[in-house]
Amino acid sequence: MEEEKSSSPRTTTTTHIALVSIPALSHQVSILEFAKRLLNLHHNHHHFHVTCIIPTLPSQNNNTFFFDSLPPNIHCIFLPPVNFDDLRNDSSMSLEAQLSLAISRSLPSIREALNTLNSTTNNNLVALVVDAIAHEALHFGKDLKNKNKPLSSYIYFACSAMLLSLCLHSRKLDQIVPCEYRDYPNLIQIPGCISVHGKDLPNSVQDRSSLAYKLYLRRCKDYFLADGILVNSFIEMEQGAFQSFLSQSQEEVIIPPVYAIGPITQTSGGRNNNNGWECLQWLDNQPPKSVLYVSFGSGGTLSQEQINELALGLELSGHRFLWANVREPNDKACASYLSGDGAEPLSFLPEGFTERTKEKGLVLGSWVPQIEVLGHGSVGAFLSHCGWNSVLESVVKGVPMIAWPLFAEQRTNAAMVTDSLRVALRPNNDNNNGVVLKEEIADIIKRLMEGSEGEEIRRRMEKLKDLAGCAFMEDGSSTKTLSKLALIWKSMAP
Missing domain, CATH: 3.40.50.2000 (Glycogen Phosphorylase B;)
Incomplete structure (x- = not known):
């Protein structure tokens, strides 16, 4: 049985x-x-x-x-x-x-x-x-x-x-x-x-x-x-x-x-594959709080158009980034949730993107030890699908968020972290058939990683991190x- x-x-x-x-x-x-x-x-x-x-x-x-x-x-x-x-x-x-x-x-x-x-x-x-x-x-x-x-x-x-x-x-x-x-x-x-x-x-x-x-x-x-x-x-x-x-x-x-x-979170992401080692070694060489970690979880997928806009928005922002779990484009947001990974992810990125951003970015098509990534001193923010595990891991490690929900209850979680806890920013996807454009992506990254608005969000997240530890x-x-x-x-x- x-x-x-x-x-x-x-x-x-x-x-x-x-x-x-x-x-x-x-x-x-x-x-x-x-x-x-x-x-x-x-x-x-x-x-x-x-x-x-x-x-x-x-x-x-x-x-x-x-x-x-x-x-x-x-x-x-x-x-x-x-x-x-x-x-x-x-x-x-x-x-x-x-x-x-x-x-x-x-x-x-x-x-x-x-x-x-x-x-x-x-x-x-x-x-x-x-x-x-x-x-x-x-x-x-x-x-x-x-x-x-x-x-x-x-x-x-x-x-x-x-x-x-x-x-x-x-x-x-x-x-x-x-x-x-x-x-x-x-x-x-x-x-x-x-x-x-x-x-x-x-x-x-x-x-x-x-x-x-x-x-x-x-x-x-x-x-x-x-x-x-x-x-x-x-x-x-x-x-x-x-x-x-x-x-x-x-x-x-x-x-x-x-x-x-x-908060119940994974205590260790483990380092049992080459990508786990590669991303952490790459983070070791980046300045403190300088990297935006991007991940849509264990099954989230984006359309080809949205992948293009996200990639170009990351490039336009000028900030360092670690983009993990990149998957084959699909118009169904949860397409990979109940199945394995698809084809080679780098083939779906805009032409020349990887070469142009190789000094500031790392793109990986599979699993990374997320709890260790979020706890790394080089990571300054998390662009997340707002699955609840990821929200809690971000809270436990004190990392402010860009809320980018895809399916299930993720939009409800995004509303909480953005409007109630105020530890996240959320892009507007009401226009352009739900696609967030590169200009808005670059703008929201800069708002969170730079200036007074990002500092206020960071302070609130640090306070929440302390409360999580006390619990x-x-x-x-x-x-x-x-x-x-x-x-x-x-x-x-x-």
């Missing part, structure tokens, strides 16, 4: 936690980094064992370096790939719908893995924690018994508290807003957060007649069934959102306990919350 990584679960008495992730590396990294945080709590790391069940897709390449580097008391089970042959020619299905369908088709294997795990852990399996997109697996906790009681079941919400607030408010919004959200003339009010334009809500809500929207509403409804929701954020960054969960529970609906356990100190807010969870789970063990 399954392919196993790491060692087998211990037979000694431990508190055992089961995780269920989704076929997306960014989500897998986040939930497993959470597991590492749990194990590393100073007073209980010898008492926990974690097993993570991971559905897979046929086209997926697992990052073996990350999984091979996990500690021995984290055990991963990779399920057999789901069959998507019937959807091979369906280009209309959104990313969110594909991931949800992958989980639905993996449910029998997930159930079998959980039953096997529960029968072989000496009844020490005390809690089930499922990725927010794997919400259907939440119901399995009711079938698994610990001390003749249903297993405690939790949602791991790998995104912001702002997005969770939107999800928990979704049914009410669905009744209030009479049209497509993007066409709504008023701002969308999200409890405890800034109000946003409808166009900045996640992709999954942008077509209310679509399968993706129906799945989104079903997912949000299931969140209320959880015994708790673990959010990868911290109170000091999203105080209003976390406060709103308490007030809504008192006034409108009963929201499960919400635990702020972030995981021994008496920090997130450490206390995670310790509280650990004590709850340990109390359930025999």
Whole structure:
């Protein structure tokens, strides 16, 4: 049934936690980094064992370096790939719908893995924690018994508290807003957060007649069934959102306990390929805070026209840059999210660009150790797709941002970092068929890297960095919350 990584679960008495992730590396990294945080709590790391069940897709390449580097008391089970042959020619299905369908088709294997795990852990399996997109697996906790009681079941919400607030408010919004959200003339009010334009809500809500929207509403409804929701954020960054969960529970609906356990980020990007070494060595030779790091994440893609404009804008700005994960052009922003890298990226760049910028720029077509890049003293800013992992990594390292969202919830994240936290600038792509032109790209780079506006943003990001560091100190807010969870789970063990 399954392919196993790491060692087998211990037979000694431990508190055992089961995780269920989704076929997306960014989500897998986040939930497993959470597991590492749990194990590393100073007073209980010898008492926990974690097993993570991971559905897979046929086209997926697992990052073996990350999984091979996990500690021995984290055990991963990779399920057999789901069959998507019937959807091979369906280009209309959104990313969110594909991931949800992958989980639905993996449910029998997930159930079998959980039953096997529960029968072989000496009844020490005390809690089930499922990725927010794997919400259907939440119901399995009711079938698994610990001390003749249903297993405690939790949602791991790998995104912001702002997005969770939107999800928990979704049914009410669905009744209030009479049209497509993007066409709504008023701002969308999200409890405890800034109000946003409808166009900045996640992709999954942008077509209310679509399968993706129906799945989104079903997912949000299931969140209320959880015994708790673990959010990868911290109170000091999203105080209003976390406060709103308490007030809504008192006034409108009963929201499960919400635990702020972030910022959970990858602790090391690793240096297991030549590009990882090359980019860090290149950064070693650049002046402090002089480099703009450009990356659209593990799957973001740009059109050929936008690649041209971005390249020429970087050149026009006159600033140093490291552009990583450059991929084959595609008009679908998430084209590479569920598949491997395409052809040689340098062939898609404007003619002569690489030669003209070789003294100031480095372009790479594959993975780089992002957490180490952001922590490098030469990096002064981050042009990012605003995936939540990247946002948190930028916060943890104190690097101001240019917000360039592509798909999923990235526009909502961009609105937060730009308009609420004010640690980012955002280019305008309302004109020119959504293409950001080279002149605006050059201008926004200069605004962030030079002058008083960039300095103010940098100061705010430094303050946020300090707050993020405090959250995981021994008496920090997130450490206390995670310790509280650990004590709850340990109390359930025999």
